[in-house]
Amino acid sequence: MVNYLGKGFDDLITVHAPGKLYIAGEYAVVEPGYPAIVVAMNQFVTVTIENSYDHGTINSKQYEEMPVRWRRRGNQLIIDNRDNPFEYILSSIKYTEKYALEKHQSLALFNLNVNSQLDADDGKKYGLGSSAAVTVATVKALSEFYHLNLSKEEIFKLAAISHFKVQNNGSFGDIAASVYGGWIAYQSPDRQWLTQMLATQPLSKVIQLDWPQLSIEQLHFPKELNLLIGWSGSPASTPVLVDKIAVARSQQQDKYQQFLEASKDCLQKMIAGFKSGSSNIIKEQIAQNRHLLQQLAQFSEVVIETPKLTKLCEIAIRYGAAAKSSGAGGGDCGIAVIDADPTVKEALLRDWSLHQIQPLNFSVHSLD
Ligand code: PMV
Ligand code: MG
Numbered sequence: 001m002v003n004y005l006g007k008g009f010d011d012l013i014t015v016h017a018p019g020k021l022y023i024a025g026e027y028a029v030v031e032p033g034y035p036a037i038v039v040a041m042n043q044f045v046t047v048t049i050e051n052s053y054d055h056g057t058i059n060s061k062q063y064e065e066m067p068v069r070w071r072r073r074g075n076q077l078i079i080d081n082r083d084n085p086f087e088y089i090l091s092s093i094k095y096t097e098k099y100a101l102e103k104h105q106s107l108a109l110f111n112l113n114v115n116s117q118l119d120a121d122d123g124k125k126y127g128l129g130s131s132a133a134v135t136v137a138t139v140k141a142l143s144e145f146y147h148l149n150l151s152k153e154e155i156f157k158l159a160a161i162s163h164f165k166v167q168n169n170g171s172f173g174d175i176a177a178s179v180y181g182g183w184i185a186y187q188s189p190d191r192q193w194l195t196q197m198l199a200t201q202p203l204s205k206v207i208q209l210d211w212p213q214l215s216i217e218q219l220h221f222p223k224e225l226n227l228l229i230g231w232s233g234s235p236a237s238t239p240v241l242v243d244k245i246a247v248a249r250s251q252q253q254d255k256y257q258q259f260l261e262a263s264k265d266c267l268q269k270m271i272a273g274f275k276s277g278s279s280n281i282i283k284e285q286i287a288q289n290r291h292l293l294q295q296l297a298q299f300s301e302v303v304i305e306t307p308k309l310t311k312l313c314e315i316a317i318r319y320g321a322a323a324k325s326s327g328a329g330g331g332d333c334g335i336a337v338i339d340a341d342p343t344v345k346e347a348l349l350r351d352w353s354l355h356q357i358q359p360l361n362f363s364v365h366s367l368d
Pocket of ligand 1: 021022025027028029030128169170171172173174238242326327328329332
């Protein structure tokens with residue numbers, strides 16, 4: 001049987017989007033023009049979509065039992081939905097369909113199913129960015145469903161807008177990793193400009209424009225280096241941590257500005273290290289970035305490197321690695337890079353395990 005979109009009713013579209021890890025440049029990258037390095041991991045969110053008849057459904061095994069998170073503002077109860085994947089799915093549907101309508105595509109009913117490898121069996125997140133991956137996977141699935149033929153850049157931009165409407169303080173670096181794969185040097189676009197464009201221009205026009213300050217560049221990791229990942233076992237909320245840093249941003253402008261400039265300098269050196277294939281430069285700058293994030297944590301009074309993550313770093317350093325927290329910190333994962341032989345690497349991982357740091361045996365996901 002064929003419907004009016006020319007698709008068989010039995011057609012099942014399946015797409016995948018990888019999770020990510022931040023390597024360096026966290027927090028500074030939230031400001032347009034300040035670089036970070038991020039890498040896609042081979043853990044995926046899978047979305048399937050198929051036509052349905054009189055009503056649509058959205059299902060997800062992992063996200064069904066998500067608690068509703070809320071805060072108090074005076075006597076009001078304020079719901080914070082920024083960690084709820086369903087919000088990202090709904091926003092992605094809304095903006096991809098808005099785009100489809102502008103391209104004169106008629107809309108249809110569908111069943112959308114989400115399956116995530118980015119969440120541990122007990123429902124805890126590893127911190128590999130499931131909100132970004134679920135956004136990218138939903139945009140990709142709907143783009144196929146409505147035959148939109150979107151390029152990677154268009155998928156990135158639609159996913160970034162969908163994400164922005166739910167979590168207004170992210171850099172979209174996780175979305176870039178999920179769309180492009182591999183190792184990426186990333187700078188975020190100017191979101192004030194984006195807000196203004198979205199308020200005044202049709203969505204399809206905004207997608208076609210060059211976004212000021214946005215930069216996505218593929219990098220290559222030296223072959224002799226290994227990336228090791230350790231999970232602290234406790235989940236952390238990125239949007240809540242970024243909100244806390246925003247307080248320091250407005251109250252301690254000088255220190256914040258110094259952090260930004262030092263982070264940029266560190267990342268520029270690290271990116272040059274990637275380009276010249278220098279393990280030593282990369283390791284040195286990872287250690288430097290850890291130091292800068294520790295300074296940020298100190299003057300903002302936000303816990304980025306938890307005691308568990310400090311332990312992770314100290315152990316790794318003992319084996320000759322460079323190590324730091326990954327992403328917003330406060331839990332989630334830490335990373336180490338090491339160029340020693342496999343026996344040293346194995347000993348390091350065993351030592352992590354002995355200290356309740358779970359090694360995650362994931363590898364980098366490259367698209368080509
Ligand atoms: O904790 P993660 O892996 O979601 O990383 C957050 C990185 C930040 O720079 C703190 C925020 C962002 O959106 O870039
Ligand atoms: Mg995190």
